[in-house]
Amino acid sequence: MTSVDMEYLTIALPKGKLFKPSVDLLAKAGYRADSVSESSRKLIITNEEAKLRFIITKTADLPTYVEYGAADIGIIGKDVLLEEERDVYELADLKLGLCRLMVAVPEAMRQPKLSDYAHMRVATKYPKIAEAFFHSHGIQMEIIRLNGSIELAPMVGLAELIVDIVETGRTLKENHLTEIAQIHTATARLVANRVSFKMKFERIHALVSAVKALSEGVGEA
Ligand code: PRP
16 A cells, blocks of 8 residues: 655656766756765665655666655656556656667678567567567567666577667667667656655646756746
C-alpha cells in the first residue's frame, strides 16, 4: 500500500545519462539539490528549506520507486517506462536525452532482411521490448537479458544481435556494430505516483508547470 509523507516532495533521479540533465533542469525550475552528485555515494539528499527530498536510483528501478510511492515523482526515459510497464502517471515529455532504441549487429554479419536473423540470439537490457518487436515481425529470437555494456555481447560470441539505446552512435561505432532497425525513439519523461499526484496536487502541478515551461521554452501559468 502506498503511504504518502505529506511534509516532503520526494523526487527520484536516475543514475546514468539522464542524471545531470535532470538535476540541471530541476535546478533551473527552482528545485535545487545542492550537494546532489552522481559520483557521491549518498543516495538521499534533503533540501530542508524547500521540503524537497531527492533519491538516486538505478535507472531500471526508478519506475518501481514511483509506483510504490517511495518517490512522489521521478524523471526517467520512455525506453525504461516501456520496458518496466509500471503503473505510474506520465505527466510530461521533458524533451531531454533523445535516444533511439535500435537493433544492431556486427558490421560483418549484416543481412539483407530482418527475417534473415531468425532464431539468432539478441542481447539486451530491454527483453520485453525486444520480444514484442521481433514478435510483431513474425520472427522468433532467443532473447538474452543483460544489465549493461550490451555491445560486448556480439564481440565475445554471447549473442549475434543487440537491442539497445543509441544516443550519439559512438559506442556502436567503436565496437564495429551497425544499426539494422529502429524500434522507438525515447526522451525523458516526468512521472508521478498516482496517489501522490492527488494528495500533493498543488506541489506537483507547480513543479510540472515550471519544468514544462523550461522544456518547451515557453512561459506557462
Ligand atoms: C547506453 C547504451 C549504450 C550507450 C549508447 O549505455 O546502453 O551502450 O549508452 O550511447 P552512445 O550512442 O552515445 O554511445 P550506458 O552508458 O547507459 O551504460 P550501460 O552500457 O552500462 O547500460
